Amino acid sequence: MKIIVCLKQVPNTNEVKIDSKTGTMIREGVPSIINPDDKNALEAALQLKEEKGASITLLTMGPPQADYALREALAMGADRAILLTDRAFAGADTWATSYTLAQAVKKIGQFDIIFCGRQAIDGDTAQVGPELAEHLDIPQVTYVKKILAVEKDKVVVERALEDGYEVVEAQLPVLLTAVKELNTPRYPSAYGIVAAFDEKEVETWTAETIGGNPEKLGLKGSPTQVKRSFAPKAKEAGVIIKGTAKEAVQVLRQELLAKHVL
Template sequence: MKIIVCIKQVPDTNEVKIDPKTNTLIREGVPSIINPDDKAAIEEALKIKDKQGAEVTVLTMGPPQAEYALREGLAMGADKGILLSSRSFAGSDTWATSLALSGGIKKIGNYDLIFCGRQAIDGDTAQVGPEIAEHLDLPQITYVSKIRSINKEKAVVERALEDGYEVIEVTLPAVFTIIKESNNPRYPNIGRIIDVFDNMSIDVWDEIMIKLESEKLGLKGSPTQVLRTFTPPIKAPGKMIEGNTDKEKVLNLLNNLYNNIVK
């Protein structure tokens, strides 16, 4: 079985800065991590590898520093790492990102499963996984919380809902988006980390290698245009309404509201 896991390196900070010219995140110099949902997707692929054998490839698009996210995936147990990196990819929205990742997946070829995280913490759109499925004309299941059974022909999974889950059977190949609550990602051991950084290489592909025109990528190929970015104003702190009884608390609340309205 051949599994491709699409991951994203995201800022490990709440102090995100925006480029005023492009309205995109400034990632240089900001500490980064593997997106939590994507890390759960890696773990889900590795669980299949442990149980029945599989070749796991981690794939990402980003600047050169995104190589470290791939190496972390390799240290966890993935077999190959591929980085899509080029100036042509800069400023991509979800559509251009999914198009580039789909190009990388086509170049890899002969896959049985594609895993993505549900959504990235720096954008929260949950669009890239489903868009990859559309580009590749594959069935998709989003919000996967558990894989009940799987073989080369089909899989049975649980899809998380607000008030429970639904069980879905799907023929392969297919695209799954995994939620971080599905598992607890493993920690790499020291020996594996050293081996990954000393002996394993990362393939770097540009738009030419994945056979895509630069006009369809990056800012040029992104139909989403951000008109304005701003920091929301800080809200006033909440106020606790005290009282010895529930009735007294309600009266104090009403008096507080009345005084604020009158003033």
């Protein structure tokens, strides 16, 4: 079995700040991490590797420093890592990003499952995984919370819904997007860390490597444009109402009337 896991290195959102003058994210000095949902996707792939002897190829698009995220994933147990990095990829929206990833997947060749995280914490669009499946013309199942069976030609999974779940069967090859309820990602072993940074290689692929239409890459291939970014205003501090239940209800009612809620 051959598995591809798409990862993204993202800023730690607890540290993100917005430049009030330019409206852009301040990235300098902000630590980067592997997108949390992508770690769940990787853990699912690693469990299948242990159960079925699968091989795992990591794939990410980003700046050269995304090499570190790939090496962390290699340390967890993946077999191969590919970094898509080129100025031609800069400014890509989800559509151009998914197109670029699809071109890379086609170059990688045969695969059975592509795992992606549900969404990235820096954009929260949840679009890249489904768009990648569309570019490749393969089935997709999003919001996977449990993998029930993986057979020679199909998978059976539980898909999370707002009010429950549904069981979905899909033919291979397939793309699955993972939610955090799927598993608990493992920590890299000491040996894995040493091997990932001293022995293993991260392949670097450029726009020329993957081919495709240059007009569909990066900013040129992005129909979406961000007009403005801003940090939401901090909410007012809450109010604790003391007294008996009857007294608290009366105070609450007066407050809601004053704010024209009632």
